[in-house]
Amino acid sequence: MKKILLVSTAALTIFSTSAFHVSSVYALEKQKITNTLLDPSNKVKDDASQLVNAVVATFKDIKGHWAESSILTSIKQGIVSGYPDGLFHPDNKVTRAEFLKLTLVSSGYEVGTTNGGTWYSLYVTTAKANNLYNESDFPSSDWSKPMTRLEMVHVAVRAIGKTAASDKEFMYIAVKNGLISGVGDGKLDPDGTTTRAQALTVIDRINKVRNGETLKVDRVALANAEKVMNAKTDFWGHVIRTTDLPKNAKNYPYILEEYPNEMYEMKPYKTIDTNSMQLSKTDIAFNSKPTLDMWKKTTESYYDQILNVDYRTINETWATKTFSYMNQSNRTTLAEMKRYVKWVKDNKIVISGSLTAEPSMVMRSEKRHMYFIRSKFEFTLKSFTKYDEVMFDQYFKAASIKFKKGKKYEGYVDIPLSTNANDYDMKVSAATSFFDFGSVVRSAE
Template identity: 45%
Template sequence: MMKKGPLLYFSTAILAVSIFTGEGSAVQAEPSTAASFTDTTGHWAESSIVAAVQKGYVSGYPEGTFQPEKTVSRSEFIAMLIRSLGQTPDTGAASPWYTPYVKAATESGYYVAGDFSSGNWSSSLSRQELARIAVRVIGKTAKDNTEYMYMATSNGVLSGTGNGALNVTGTTTRAQTVTVIERISRILQGETLPVDSLAVGNAQKAMNAPKDPWGRAVRTTNLPKNAKDFPYILEEYPNEMYELELPFKGITEPAFKISTPAELYKTDTRIQDKKEMEKWKGNAEAYYKLLLNVDYRTINGKWATDLYSHKNQWNSVGLEEVMTYVKWVKKNKIVAEGSLVVEPSMIFHSKIGGYFIRSKFSFRIKEYNEYKDIFDDLLFNSHQKNDNLSSLGKFQKGQWYYGYSDIDINTNIQGGIPRVSNLASLFTLRSVIHKKN
């Protein structure tokens, strides 16, 4: 029988615990302790990782790593959270595997339908989504996203990502996830946690600021040069993202004329529809969750078919070409990880090019034999010749990068959800990419 409520019961035995991948399959890890991991010694979250493994709600990977910087999906977080609270749903014949955990979270009031911008449980968990659920678990609630973030920071559940930055659309790593879960357990035991005062101040400012349709803070000062091109300017994105060069710059033919987001939000009924925008966003983000996260040890045909399902198949390469890339990943021993968030208030359109939706992304390349076709992106091999990116040279192994790019999306189905075009690339002449410090 499943135990309900925030009962702090943990198994102290170190057991082989299933770790769920973004593809929904279970990878059985060997019994291990955090001390045996090859990638956690000296890590900022080492103590939280030790505690989490000792309590039995998470473990490492078969090769002896914990992969603390690997992004966590929504389903993985819910499963870890429910296990950490001592709830034991029957997962015997569940499909998808995470269904019993979602049911437990729903019955306990931690998860509410509509919490996520799309229904894709394999999408990376954002900090905003993490805050919303964590606040409910500690017995509090809020009226919108900004108040949830304020409650999370003011109760010590979340800290800023540097100088109090909230980074609400940023993804969540395994290290961050177990740290938050450990903080939740301390709060539920009656402990008062220290807070990041800068983050609390930023959260309070955002809570009191004007909001967009998604409840996100809109800023009215320090605006980008082209602020008039957008329906509003969000606190969470820098001016650099807004000021990217537009597609087809300098081309005067009418068919290439770009309609700005401000114009589309006044005239395009699909852009005006919040639920429609969530579908566009969910599809593109699911595509890039797959594209940016590859591992020669686990990639397979399901990865290829899933990636292909998010493409506009009218103008895309065939599935067999995606399968060729899978074979190359295995042969070249490629390991890379990353995440991408698309912003529905930054959509452009032209008759020739279709829709372009602006994105914020990050990635790192961990392993490969030959520096070629690391990602299934048509412009990756030419990025060193790109004037805008050439100063970076080859992307260094293990180095995190972040940037902004416009993603081509379109569809040949009347009224269908625009999917990622075969022409989409993170490495276009307009893209901006930086090293993370």
Template identity: 40%
Template sequence: MKKILISVLTVLTVIVGSLNSAVAETAQDNTVDKAMESRETAAVQFTDIQGHWAQAAIQDAVQRGYVDGYPDRRFLPNQQVSRAEFIKMAVSALKLEAASTSSGSWYAPYVTAAESAGIYKAGDYADGNLTQRMTREEMSKLAVKALGYKNVEDKQWMYLASKDGIISGTAPGVISPTGATTRAQAIAVIERLLQVKGGKELPVDKYAVAAAEVYWHKTNIFSVAPEIFNGPDNHNKTGINSWKVSNLKFSGKDGTTIQVEELLAIDWNDPRDPNRIILPSKNKLSYRTYNGDWVKFSDDLKCYVVVVKARIVINKNPKGYPISDRVNLQIHGYNGVPTGNSLIVPSVIQSNDSSKNIFGLVIPKEKFSTDGSIRVSIESISAGAPIISQVLSRSILIK
């Protein structure tokens, strides 16, 4: 009888223990479900995100739990974000461990976590004030670091971020490096960052990439015309890797110095190219043929227009270098002799619009051949004086 009683008690203990465990698990599941339901409800009930361009990203971010709205049921998507606030969002979204502390500022644990993960370091912001508004360039810098990029050049952050689809332009061809970051923009960037880290390839704003390339190193030829200047056969010393900002200022033996300010490629066949605005209309833009004739541009001319902005900043020989406000652009490596009005090699362009004085070349997109290498160089316009020249880039192009 005693053994039977012990057995019954043992069974009851097991049953009660199992019930307690089940109740605890159910309670825990309910807590998680309620928390998720609460976040989902909050995302749906925000009164100021309906129809906002970032509505879906905001709802995803709230459901992930790394950002919340305000007690009055507003999210304030257009409110500016401070550096500290963005660091907190990024650390939370990336699930980095932020140890709690009873001393210091509210954001100190998140900054420490960001430093440990290598996505932020002291000195990333010039004034060091984390409570100041975060700029779009600063936001790009943290995002690019989170993607694991190393040896990034100064001002290259927005180029890398736009190339990976993390940021887009604030307008066609406008990246606004010093522009403020809003809550909506911050969330959109973090959501895209999470997608890229998860292996997803995002759509890219090609105009933002080109603008970011200009901001980085004063040219966009590698973004606008990659098949010419940055094809797959290039390596770490050719194509985009051959271009150095330090080469944009160079001197002759007498000290006469040339400064290249910009080298822009414009896609003639893309009417939405933001830089089309600097070109004259087709009836006021011509290129010179091999025979010396000038031919007006047409809509069906398959080409890029490459415009150079450069000048002599120190002229030691004004008689030998009588033209200081422009230079000659040379693109070497094309083969063949054009016939008639054909465009198979780079040709000089001429503007007949006095309000749009541009200097440069037109280069063909098709029906051309090369010697295997394309070289872009700048030369002084000389009158008996030695030509001052500099090669700016070398690209492998076998065609």
């Protein structure tokens, strides 16, 4: 029985974040897993298939999942486990800190004991000392932020003993060595977030490469990676396209391959009077990559809070953190966020989603002295008791469609940025909304 308990204990600490208390997870796992694997005389069943069957029976959302094999391998190795609700949640997002820990533990690196800092500080230090992580890999040190595919690639490539001089080279090496495959029709999707299932699949592949195996390569994705290697890119390494341009291409300094013409052609909000091309010629902020990086980070961080709430884990920290990304001239907004936290708990609200802000699509309203950053988003209202005010958005009720529980929605929006400090320390405006400013919102299906 010791062996099984050790596996559970090791697994539980991998994803021990603020979302779930380790003690409650351990209690549930010990009861479910060990009881399933013990016969009436309390002896461990040796047949490996019994373990697989027990795990699948325990975590019913694993069966038939595309990453079932990698998930089972990781559970058996004690790398990761499930959640207190008895499910594995393979499509939940993985943070930067969690992926670093997964990589270190699965590869056998010695981490040491806690030093009194955050739960992940030793893993970050160890990863850096072993050249798995470089400070230039991520645009910020926010380790609780969901890891993008590009960020994951940086760590994965270094984990197999290789490195690169640019983002596009890291992506090429990862695809060429079979560490990642394309999304859909071979798209690389560098800004896409990483799920638990995807992370464990990559971890499994890292270990196979480290053990000398040659992995299957996604040839379509490899061709796309080669194309990116040779293509002209912007400051962020995104491929600039020169064909099949949107009708209003003249309004932008360049057009990116990863965004559809629909996103470019979306009509700007009525108060916007200066387009991206005009800003690129005269605006100091638009021509400063560090400034645009800051605006991008602030916008995405704000909506990472808004689009990821869970009544089982939310507390007032959510409100104070969310408010920190917003223009703070109106202090009543913080009080409203705190009331929303209580409403989330009372109404059993669970939302998951993401937003990507595009720096090359920044526009300005000279009349309102505000910048707007065009963004794409997706969200799913997974759980709620009452439909009213499910999302913290002042125009939620005014949306043109009524959103169905469990259905994924997507769209584009111009997020307003303003400040009460100086011209370029922009925060998300309190007026922001997915359901105003001429946004596009529709079903993702």
